[in-house]
Amino acid sequence: MSKALPTRSENYSEWYNELVKRADLAENSPVRGCMVIKPYGYSIWEKMQRALDDMFKETGHTNAYFPLFIPKSYLSKEASHVEGFAKECAVVTHYRLKNDPNGKGVVVDPEAKLEEELIVRPTSETVIWSTYKNWIQSYRDLPLLINQWANVVRWEMRTRLFLRTAEFLWQEGHTAHATAQEAVAETKQMLEVYAQFAEEWMAVPVIKGVKTANERFAGAEDTYCIEAMMQDGKALQAGTSHFLGQNFANAFDVKFQDKEGKLDYVWGTSWGVSTRLMGALIMAHSDDAGLVLPPKLAPIQVVIVPIYRNDEQLAQISEKVAEITKDLKKLGISVKYDSSDNAKPGFKFAEYELKGVPVRLAMGGRDLENGTVEVARRDTKTKETVSVEGIAAYVQNLLNDIQESIYRKALTFREENTYKVDSFEEFNNILDTKGGFILAHWDGTSETEEKIKEETKATIRCIPLDQEAEEGVCIYSGKPSKGRVVFARAY
Incomplete structure (x- = not known):
């Protein structure tokens, strides 16, 4: 068994960093400030993506993809935007390497200098609005409702896994509208989508609000946000939605002809959430024993561990577990049966607790005889013995209760603080x-x-x-x- 995690009360920052690594969510990469998202962590992100993507499509948005590289001149077109991101930009200046004449690997070929430097996207407003100029001519082309799932680079000096890394994953929506009222309505609608996702999927209560001028997104008229409280009392901005006015339309000359034949600039929005949500999920719910995951986002919702004396008993337990697993999967519940012989049950219990699996079932010889199974819930660490008959429906109700209970606990904590x-x-x-x-x-x-x-x-x-x-x-x-x-x- 690995040594215990640092406790939140002793060192909250160290607790977080160690938990991310020990729960197999992510690790630091060889590239300074960047991270490797491990399969278990990426499985959580995939569930987040899937839920959000469905919500975006329900509100009429479609996905597209735009270039990673942005010509430097594009960032110069919207003054406040470039000022807001200038200090965080990574710049590509050359396009070729060559062998070092001194035999020391490769060097940048000085003859391969780009005519115009390229910025590795910190956000995509500029390259997207330069494209929208070609897509929008008439009011019939509006509203244009586009989202992209992508990576971005912001050259952070002090980094922390998920919360602040030089490269991170996110989605960014970019929409164009015929009127200011439509654009503002879109901005607020997407804020509601984010709030609904945070509360109903992540079980994280949020405050919806508007940013002050000092905290506003560079190039926006208004920035709306959702703010969440972490267990150390600090705030985490969990999502933002921006009313861009006609700023980017003006900068990139994106005009449309209205029903009366008059030319006008379109009105824009942008909105996004990132892998920072993973940090929020960890810090809002987890405890000194490891992750506490809301069932809706848990890669494994139920783990089943057999407790047996010999191979014959394991075979009997496995046969019963196969029935339980089948019934759980029929209800759409993700389940893992861990019958591996490389660790004792107690070790497995601790590992799945560390990984935040919401429900653990344990079945031994006596359970087999009695037609029962031990059920343990991760959030409260309580256990009870339940009949195998109807266990799937019981677990389904339990998962729903855990989801609600985790949210209520976080809400109570916020209210008390x-x-x-x-x-x-x-x-x-x-x-x-x-x-x-x-x-x-x-x-x-x-x-x-x-x-x-x-x-x-x-x-x-x-x-x-x-x-x-x-x-x-x-x-x-x-x-x-x-x-x-x-x-x-x-x-």
């Missing part, structure tokens, strides 16, 4: 002693927002969409405020 404060002294005290989300008045200025960030490392995560009008005074400046915003330290 959300505080209303009315003074900067109280604000600092809660940040330093408790963390969590702080609902506080802000005067609406970027200057105050920056000063609070500089002094406390807390940022305005969002202005909640369900915010009630509440007159007050800013906790920092004492100036009038129209409502509370969500502050937190964040990943």
